[in-house]
Amino acid sequence: MPDDAVDRARVKMVRVVVRDIHDRETVLEVKGRVDAESLEYLIGNLRALVGAEKRGAGEPVDNDTYYSKLKEFIKSYFRSGYFTSLQLHDLYKEMYDEDLKLTTISTYLGRMVADGFLERVRHGKRWIYEYVEGAVEEVE
Numbered sequence: 001m002p003d004d005a006v007d008r009a010r011v012k013m014v015r016v017v018v019r020d021i022h023d024r025e026t027v028l029e030v031k032g033r034v035d036a037e038s039l040e041y042l043i044g045n046l047r048a049l050v051g052a053e054k055r056g057a058g059e060p061v062d063n064d065t066y067y068s069k070l071k072e073f074i075k076s077y078f079r080s081g082y083f084t085s086l087q088l089h090d091l092y093k094e095m096y097d098e099d100l101k102l103t104t105i106s107t108y109l110g111r112m113v114a115d116g117f118l119e120r121v122r123h124g125k126r127w128i129y130e131y132v133e134g135a136v137e138e139v140e
Contacts (some may be wrong), residue, residue, distance in 0.1 A: 004049055014045055024077065024095070026077075045080050066100060067108050073119065082121070082128040085109055 012032040014127050018026045025103045059107055073092060074083075085106045093099050112118040119130045 010034075014042060018046070021089065066104065067111070069096075070105065070108050071112065074112075074118070078129075079131055079133075082123075082130050084126060088129075088134055 012116065013029065013031045014034055015030075016028045017026070028042055030042050031036075063087070070088070070092070074088070075093070078088070078089060078093075085102060087104050088109070089105050092105070109118065109120070113120045117132060119132055120127050121130070
């Protein structure tokens with residue numbers, strides 16, 4: 001039964017937990033058949049997550065407006081994968097302890113779509129958004 005031992009030894013899940021200095025936790029997880037491609041995907045997302053902190057260190061950022069705050073927030077926390085306006089609202093409220101109206105967030109998300117910063121897809125009755133990697137940003 002050496003084949004059974006090999007099957008049991010195969011990795012079926014990889015979970016990476018990243019906790020920042022504010023005790024915020026981000027979990028990256030691959031379930032199912034874990035192969036080289038899925039590990040590369042996980043590593044790429046981990047690099048994007050960790051690199052978000054480094055990227056912002058040397059760049060001047062105008063964080064005076066809600067729009068610029070939301071853009072930086074999306075680049076840092078929603079860099080890969082889809083998200084909804086409600087997810088952005090809830091995480092923003094948790095992080096900044098500020099209740100920004102959902103309609104305001106939706107307006108800014110629509111503007112970011114028009115600017116090419118995000119892509120928007122209809123999913124049932126709601127919109128889901130995705131950050132566009134390499135989006136050209138205007139310099140003010």
